[in-house]
Amino acid sequence: MRRAIWMLLGVLLISSCTSDKVPQTKAPTRVKTELLSTGVDASGQTYVGVVEEREATAVSFTSMGVVKRVLVSEGQAVGRGQLIAVIDDTQARNLLRGAEAAMAQATDAQARYKMLHDNGSLPEANWVEIQSKVAQAASQLEVAKKNLADCQLRAPVGGIIGRKFISAGETAMPSQAVVNILNIGTVKVKVAIPESEVSAIGTNTPSIIHVEATGGSYEGGRIEKGVQADPMTHTYDIRIHVANGRHSLLPGMVASVSFGGKLPQSGSNQLTAPVTAVQRRADGSLFVWTIDKDSLAHRTPVGIGETTGNRVAIKSGVVGGQRIVTEGYQKLSEGTKVVF
DSSP, X not given: OHHHHHHHHHHHHHHHHHHHXXXXXXXXXXXXXXXXXXXXXXXXXXXXXXXXXXXXXXXXXXXXXXXXXXXXXXXOXXXXXXXXXXXXXXXXXXXXXXXXXXXXXXXXXXXHHHHHHHTTOSOHHHHHHHHHHHHHHHHHHHHHHHHXXXXXXXXXXXXXXXXXXOOTTSEEOTTOEXXXXXXXXXXXXXXXXXXXXXXXXXXXXXXXXXXXTTTEEEEOOOEEEOXXXXXXXXXXXXXXXXXXXXXXXXXXXXXXXXXXXXXXXXXXXXXXXXXXXXXEOTTSOEEEEEEOTTSBEEEEEOEEEEEETTEEEEEESOOTTOEEEEEOGGGOOTTOBEEO
């Protein structure tokens, strides 16, 4: 009996020692973050938008043919009239030769019969018939020339090649898009606005668009308001015109949009952050939670400036491009591993 008790105590001791040596891995804490950037002074609600091209033009052949060459690539800038693609023109050239021969025959007949007509030896009805044949031959010749010219596809407008739908060796059908050309000199940022808030937005309501992919902020221009709500979400689509002279904004990029804000004066490098992201210690000092390259959270002391709406200017302590925690900071301590 005593021996069994000692064996039981030994097993418990070994189990206790073994459990002490097993590392306890804590799951990363999920938070929401934001990249600090200059140029945003938002005073109202922030919405998520998507960049769209101002206009998209699908370019296609007018006749069927095998594509011999496609001379452009996606993302390439093209000018109006630039050659885009070429289809096999063998049949078109043969038709043109036939039309030229018919035109030469009709013209020769007209020249020979003209002398008889001028001498009064040719009935007027026959002369009219000859002139009609010349006109028909001329019309067929113009059609043949156009068919040959249509074997070369040229850009009807200038812009950027968005997508290439057909490659060399494939058969192009009439009206089947070969490429589409995007006009992105000015882009539109599409935003879904709840029906309870859309009435506050007018054609000239100022807006600020921040695009994380470019790291920049842009001043919005004229606004197009949709008049039909989404039946599921009860939101209205609006589109904000944004100048894009450098073509840095591309269709599909995600944007953060705020209304009623303004860009700071030229030369300003003011950083802003959500007011709720700035925390206060017991001694009154302020800090934000920053995330390093290893996804670890750190308390970073900051100095703040003027508060505008739901954002506050950050004067010191952090730099543009740093990632700060905006939601979920209540669960953090120094060195916490996070996911976002």
